[in-house]
Amino acid sequence: MEEKLVEGQIIGAEILAENELQVGVIETYLQELPDKVLRFGVRVLLALVVFLVGTQIIKLVRKILRRSLKRGNADEGVIHFLDSLLKVTLYILLVFLIASGFGLDATSVVALVGSAGVAIGLAVQGSLSNFAGGVLLLLLKPFKTDDYIKDSNGNEGTVQEVQLFYTRLITPDHHVVIVPNGTLANANIVNMSTLEDRRMDIEVGIAYDEDIRTAREVLMKVLENDPDVLKDRERLVFVDQLADSGVILHVRCWSRNDTYWNTKWRLTEEVKYALDEAGISIPFPQMDVHIREGERKE
Numbered sequence: 318m319e320e321k322l323v324e325g326q327i328i329g330a331e332i333l334a335e336n337e338l339q340v341g342v343i344e345t346y347l348q349e350l351p352d353k354v355l356r357f358g359v360r361v362l363l364a365l366v367v368f369l370v371g372t373q374i375i376k377l378v379r380k381i382l383r384r385s386l387k388r389g390n391a392d393e394g395v396i397h398f399l400d401s402l403l404k405v406t407l408y409i410l411l412v413f414l415i416a417s418g419f420g421l422d423a424t425s426v427v428a429l430v431g432s433a434g435v436a437i438g439l440a441v442q443g444s445l446s447n448f449a450g451g452v453l454l455l456l457l458k459p460f461k462t463d464d465y466i467k468d469s470n471g472n473e474g475t476v477q478e479v480q481l482f483y484t485r486l487i488t489p490d491h492h493v494v495i496v497p498n499g500t501l502a503n504a505n506i507v508n509m510s511t512l513e514d515r516r517m518d519i520e521v522g523i524a525y526d527e528d529i530r531t532a533r534e535v536l537m538k539v540l541e542n543d544p545d546v547l548k549d550r551e552r553l554v555f556v557d558q559l560a561d562s563g564v565i566l567h568v569r570c571w572s573r574n575d576t577y578w579n580t581k582w583r584l585t586e587e588v589k590y591a592l593d594e595a596g597i598s599i600p601f602p603q604m605d606v607h608i609r610e611g612e613r614k615e
Contacts, residue, residue: 364415371411379403393462395455397478405481447482450498454479460508469505472496514547515577519568520557521588524600529556532566535595539587540570545580547571563600 379400386396460466460476466486467473474486474494484501486494509515523532536554540546550571557567568588572580592599 367415368411371407371414375404375407375411378407393478395479397480398451398455401481446499447497450500450502451479451481451484453502454484454498459506460510464508464510466509467507468496468501470500472501510574513574514550514571515574517570517572517577517581517584519581519585519588521566521568521592522560522563522600523566523592524563524598527564527597529564529566531595532592532597535591535597536566536568536588539584539591540568543580543584543587545572545576546584547573562602 382403383396383400386399454460462476462478464476465474466476472486472494474488474492477485477487477493479498482498484496484498486496488494521532521536523529533554537552540552540554541548546552547570551569552571553567553569555567555569557565559565568584570584589599
């Protein structure tokens with residue numbers, strides 16, 4: 318009995334000591350809690366200050382970069398691309414800097430990102446392809462900002478800017494087309510703004526009973542009188558084909574690229590007026606139907 322009593326007293330003393338230890342740990346934690354909250358709050362406040370200051374520094378650096386590139390007469394597409402790249406890079410560095418202030422080891426994060434590089438590459442391979450396409454577009458320069466382009470996929474418009482992953486086009490009817498750089502870099506691109514001059518072709522039909530020589534003289538006079546038709550480039554009027562309803566004449570001339578469409582619309586209208594004044598008729602599709610009445614057999 319005495320041994321059991323002694324054993325019970327020992328167990329009770331151990332439980333009492335353990336309870337006192339737990340109470341002591343809790344009391345210590347409660348005593349240290351205000352200091353920990355204060356230190357954490359200071360870290361959060363410093364992180365906000367660093368973020369705000371870093372944001373302003375990033376804006377300043379981007380502004381300096383844009384000014385330097387503009388002074389160097391860099392293309393607008395290059396400026397937008399490098400500005401976007403610098404912005405992303407600096408914000409990533411800022412996040413790493415703030416995270417290191419909370420005790421996060423930047424080296425461990427870099428190692429983790431490196432080990433997960435394959436998986437990330439597979440997940441964002443489309444974006445990486447677009448990024449590589451943007452770099453190729455800036456290096457090869459098949460077009461620049463404000464050029465009018467058309468690719469083999471049917472996208473066309475005026476280039477507004479080349480971003481990290483996409484190129485923005487403005488169509489003539491004022492729609493915005495977002496084309497992935499990867500797709501654009503692998504497509505056949507027709508740049509209609511590279512050369513200063515552009516050839517213009519207009520088809521005009523006249524009736525078969527009209528004189529071709531007279532029609533040619535009338536059309537050549539229209540070309541000579543138009544102020545935007547380049548006089549130092551060839552001007553031709555020739556028979557292109559003998560169609561079903563008339564003779565198709567081809568009017569060919571050159572104009573400056575920036576006046577191409579206005580010149581073409583004006584010439585098309587002037588050609589109609591000139592042919593009307595000369596009494597030359599423009600044919601339209603028609604069909605003569607001959608009906609033969611056979612004798613009714615009884």
